[in-house]
Amino acid sequence: xxxxxxxxxxxxxxxxxxxxxxxxxxxxxxxxxxxxxxxxxxxxxxxxxxxxxxxxxx
Numbered sequence: 001x002x003x004x005x006x007x008x009x010x011x012x013x014x015x016x017x018x019x020x021x022x023x024x025x026x027x028x029x030x031x032x033x034x035x036x037x038x039x040x041x042x043x044x045x046x047x048x049x050x051x052x053x054x055x056x057x058x
Contacts, residue, residue, distance in 0.1 A: 007051045014044040 001009075021037040029037075 003051075003055060007048070007055055010044070010048040010051050014041070014048040017041040017044040 017037070018041045021034070021041045024034055024037050
């Protein structure tokens with residue numbers, strides 16, 4: 001897998017995690033579930049941002 005593909009995959013994972021959070025929010029899920037999904041979305045977004053910044057540095 002190329003570095004660009006890795007960045008694309010990280011972006012897709014971040015988007016999917018955020019969509020899962022939004023869907024749970026819309027379904028009025030339990031607050032602990034929302035907290036967990038929000039955390040996953042933030043971690044995924046951070047991973048994507050880190051990879052993207054590494055790519056811009058090269």
